Amino acid sequence: MRVVVDTEQCEGNAKCMRICPEVFRVDENDKLHILVxxxxxxxxxxxxxxxGRCPRQALRLLEE
Ligand code: SF4
Incomplete structure (x- = not known):
């Protein structure tokens, strides 16, 4: 699986980071980084x- 973020949609509220900090990190400028x-x-x-919990539906999971 591969995690993809739509940076246009992401508002940096860090909900994803709270659920899975191993993969998602929102920095001090509210910019999301996919760590893995x-x-x-x-x-x-x-x-x-x-x-599923991203309120902006900015994340997608691709199967490859
Ligand atoms: S939960 Fe969605 S909007 Fe919030 S930081 Fe993560 S990707 Fe961005």
Whole structure:
């Protein structure tokens, strides 16, 4: 799986970071960084939760 962010939609509210800080980091300028673009399967549940809870629908999970 690969995590993709739509930077136009992301408003940097860090909800994703609170759910899965191993993958998502919002910096002091409210900019989101994907720390691991292809997270380990062990993180799938929380990555999916973060994607689902993004209020801007800025995150997508691609299967490859
Ligand atoms: S939850 Fe969505 S809007 Fe908020 S920082 Fe993460 S990607 Fe951006």
């Amino acid at each position: 673009e292809q997270p380990d399967e062990a993180l799938r549940q929380r990555v999916q939760l973060a994607v």
